Each structure stands twice: as C-alpha cells, then as structure tokens.
Amino acid sequence: MPRNGSTTRTTIMDAAEALILETGFSATSVDRVIDRAGVTKGTFFYHFQSKAGLARALVERYAEHDLNNLESNLARAEKLSRDPLQQLLIFVGLFEEAAEALTEPYPGCLFASYCSEAGLFDQDTLQIIRDTMTTWRTRLGAKIEEAMAKHPPRLDVDADSLADMITVAFEGAFMLSKSLSDPNVVSQQLGHYRNYLELLFAEAPSAPA
Amino acid sequence: MPRNGSTTRTTIMDAAEALILETGFSATSVDRVIDRAGVTKGTFFYHFQSKAGLARALVERYAEHDLNNLESNLARAEKLSRDPLQQLLIFVGLFEEAAEALTEPYPGCLFASYCSEAGLFDQDTLQIIRDTMTTWRTRLGAKIEEAMAKHPPRLDVDADSLADMITVAFEGAFMLSKSLSDPNVVSQQLGHYRNYLELLFAEAPSAPA
Numbered sequence: 001m002p003r004n005g006s007t008t009r010t011t012i013m014d015a016a017e018a019l020i021l022e023t024g025f026s027a028t029s030v031d032r033v034i035d036r037a038g039v040t041k042g043t044f045f046y047h048f049q050s051k052a053g054l055a056r057a058l059v060e061r062y063a064e065h066d067l068n069n070l071e072s073n074l075a076r077a078e079k080l081s082r083d084p085l086q087q088l089l090i091f092v093g094l095f096e097e098a099a100e101a102l103t104e105p106y107p108g109c110l111f112a113s114y115c116s117e118a119g120l121f122d123q124d125t126l127q128i129i130r131d132t133m134t135t136w137r138t139r140l141g142a143k144i145e146e147a148m149a150k151h152p153p154r155l156d157v158d159a160d161s162l163a164d165m166i167t168v169a170f171e172g173a174f175m176l177s178k179s180l181s182d183p184n185v186v187s188q189q190l191g192h193y194r195n196y197l198e199l200l201f202a203e204a205p206s207a208p209a
Numbered sequence: 210m211p212r213n214g215s216t217t218r219t220t221i222m223d224a225a226e227a228l229i230l231e232t233g234f235s236a237t238s239v240d241r242v243i244d245r246a247g248v249t250k251g252t253f254f255y256h257f258q259s260k261a262g263l264a265r266a267l268v269e270r271y272a273e274h275d276l277n278n279l280e281s282n283l284a285r286a287e288k289l290s291r292d293p294l295q296q297l298l299i300f301v302g303l304f305e306e307a308a309e310a311l312t313e314p315y316p317g318c319l320f321a322s323y324c325s326e327a328g329l330f331d332q333d334t335l336q337i338i339r340d341t342m343t344t345w346r347t348r349l350g351a352k353i354e355e356a357m358a359k360h361p362p363r364l365d366v367d368a369d370s371l372a373d374m375i376t377v378a379f380e381g382a383f384m385l386s387k388s389l390s391d392p393n394v395v396s397q398q399l400g401h402y403r404n405y406l407e408l409l410f411a412e413a414p415s416a417p418a
Contacts, residue, residue, distance in 0.1 A: 172381030
C-alpha cells in the first residue's frame with residue numbers, strides 16, 4: 001500500500017495527464033490540475049517545483065510505462081517461440097490483442113501532445129521522448145535483423161525504418177482513433193503491420209484462395 | 210496578383226500556422242501572431258473576428274490544400290496507368306517522391322496539433338478534420354476495392370482500414386520525423402506502405418534473390 005504522499009502525487013499526475021490529453025499542455029494550468037485532482041495549491045507545490053517539473057515527471061512515468069510494455073511483450077514473445085520471425089509476429093500480435101480490448105477511442109499519446117507543443121518544453125524533457133523512440137527502434141530493429149538473417153525478406157528493406165513502423169502505427173492510429181472517435185483503428189493498423197511483416201518474410205507464399 | 214487585403218490575410222495565417230506547429234494553439238496568442246506577422250491588432254481583427262475564427266480559417270485552408278493533393282495525385286496516377294493496382298502504387302509513390310525531397314524534418318501537421326488540443330476547438334472545426342480523413346478513406350478505399358477486384362489480395366484485408374493506413378503513415382511519420390529531427394522518416398514509411406500494397410496484391414511473387 002503506498003504512503004499517502006505517493007498516492008497524492010499519483011492523483012495529481014493522473015489529473016494532469018488526463019487534462020493534457022484533452023486540451024494540451026499550455027491550456028493545462030496548475031489551477032485546472034489542482035481543481036481536477038482535488039488538492040490545494042500548497043499540496044501541488046509540495047510535490048512539484050513548477051509546471052515544468054510536473055511535465056518532466058509525467059513524461060518520465062509515461063516513458064517508463066512504455067518501455068516496460070516493450071520489454072515485457074518482447075520477453076513474452078521470446079518465450080512463446082524460438083523463431084525470431086514468429087517472435088516478431090507474436091510481439092505485434094500481443095499489442096494488437098490489447099488494442100482490440102479497447103471500447104473507447106484512444107485518449108491520445110502524451111508523447112504526441114508534447115511533440116505538438118514542442119516549443120514549450122526544455123530539451124531534456126524532449127530528449128526522454130527521443131530516447132524512448134530510439135529504444136523501440138533499437139530493440140525491435142535487432143529482432144528484425146535476427147528474423148532477416150533466418151528468413152531473407154522478399155523486398156530490400158531497412159531494419160530500422162521497419163522497426164519505426166510500429167511507433168508510426170501507434171502514433172498515427174491514436175490520432176486517427178481520437179479524431180474519428182473510432183476505437184478500432186489501433187488494432188486494425190497493428191494488424192496491417194503484422195500482415196506486412198508476414199508477407200515480407202514469407203518463404204513460400206501460397207496463391208490466394 | 211492578389212489585392213493587398215488578401216496578401217495581409219495570408220501573411221497572418223502563415224504566421225499563425227507556423228506558431229501553432231511550434232508551440233500549439235493555446236500558446237499561440239493573438240499578440241504573438243501579430244508580432245510574427247508584423248501587423249497591428251486592428252489589422253488582425255479586420256481579417257478575423259476572433260482567435261477561434263482564425264483557427265477555423267486555418268484548418269479550412271489546410272484541409273483544402275490536403276484534399277487538392279489527394280485529388281491531383283489520384284488524377285496523375287490514373288493518367289499514368291490503366292491498372293487500379295498500379296494507380297494505387299503510383300499514387301503512394303508520388304507522395305513518397307515529394308517526401309524524399311524534404312531536407313528538414315517535417316514541421317508537423319495542423320490536424321495533429323488541433324487533435325492534441327481537441328478540447329479547445331468547437332465541433333464544427335474538428336468536423337473539418339474528420340471530413341478530410343473520411344474523404345481520404347473513401348477515395349483511396351474505392352481505388353483499393355478496384356484493385357482487389359482485379360488482383361485478389363493474399364490476405365483477408367479490409368479496404369477502409371487499408372486506405373486509413375496512408376493517413377496513419379503520414380501522421381505517425383510526421384510526429385517521429387519531428388521528434389527525432391530526421392527528414393527521412395516520412396518517405397521511408399510511405400515506402401513501407403507501398404511495399405505492403407505490392408506484396409498484398411502480388412499475383413505470383415518470386416522467391417527472394
């Protein structure tokens with residue numbers, strides 16, 4: 001059970017994150033955050049030195065959660081098959097499965113919010129986003145290289161940009177899902193990414209039925 | 210040659226759009242816009258009733274430009290081949306070609322900016338974004354249906370979500386390009402989309418070399 005201090009800090013962060021996903025960072029004033037979180041200004045400033053400090057804490061938490069998802073699904077995929085191509089397809093499939101369970105359109109991505117208002121953040125805060133995206137590229141790119149070595153791709157592709165494609169699918173699909181109020185866009189787009197990987201590395205594709 | 214009034218209006222809109230792509234809509238005050246555009250507040254309010262009126266005019270202009278790109282590249286592709294699959298591949302290739310010419314990371318997408326701060330806009334303004342994305346889905350989806358009828362796809366796919374994939378590639382790649390300061394992301398991702406369409410509809414794929 002967390003101590004009360006850590007619960008209050010989390011309450012403030014959750015309120016701020018939800019507000020940022022609704023109206024962006026600039027419009028998320030400290031007053032709106034304390035109002036939504038139901039805390040006093042004194043409590044806010046006990047936990048965070050400034051709005052910039054809150055911004056930094058939020059993106060650190062978001063990145064940590066994101067990288068945990070990456071690593072845990074990679075580990076699961078590596079347990080579920082010995083073959084790197086199958087691991088890759090399972091990895092994408094696990095995210096697709098989670099996205100299929102969504103019943104509401106995706107509320108948005110904190111990274112995308114910060115990126116849309118990039119001029120308001122310091123370079124250290126933006127660097128956390130860059131590092132997270134680069135980690136996805138590196139980790140998934142290495143798995144793609146393994147798959148390529150065993151299953152030569154049918155077209156000449158670059159492992160890094162093929163790895164980037166999952167970040168692109170997430171970010172683009174979150175945006176489209178939110179804009180069209182359609183909860184299915186994310187799983188559909190991950191499904192297309194998985195199809196592409198499958199077709200790209202298929203050794204002896206059969207003719208269509 | 211435009212009359213002076215239309216030039217000034219364009220100058221204000223260009224300044225506002227650039228500011229929104231840098232720091233978002235909320236942080237783009239009328240004062241910052243007139244400062245960047247080099248006009249007086251009186252001139253601003255002669256052209257726009259309010260900041261909301263400016264927001265609406267900007268998204269209308271952006272959507273018009275976006276749909277012109279869609280229609281003109283569809284028309285070009287339809288002139289360059291008689292086959293709907295080839296038209297589709299040429300269509301994506303034309304956007305890829307334009308993206309390859311970029312030397313700077315993509316400055317961002319106005320639709321993505323508005324979407325990140327969606328709570329600040331009226332429904333009519335957001336509807337323009339929805340309508341534009343739906344038009345891409347409908348126009349490209351119809352071309353995909355034509356291609357499917359002539360070239361049965363190797364996997365069971367849905368034309369609408371396959372059409373959405375170009376919007377997802379643009380939006381996701383703009384965001385990644387901006388975040389990583391890498392101008393190549395957009396053309397690379399469009400290249401992967403084209404590869405996927407090619408593999409999906411390939412009638413007799415050859416073995417890898």
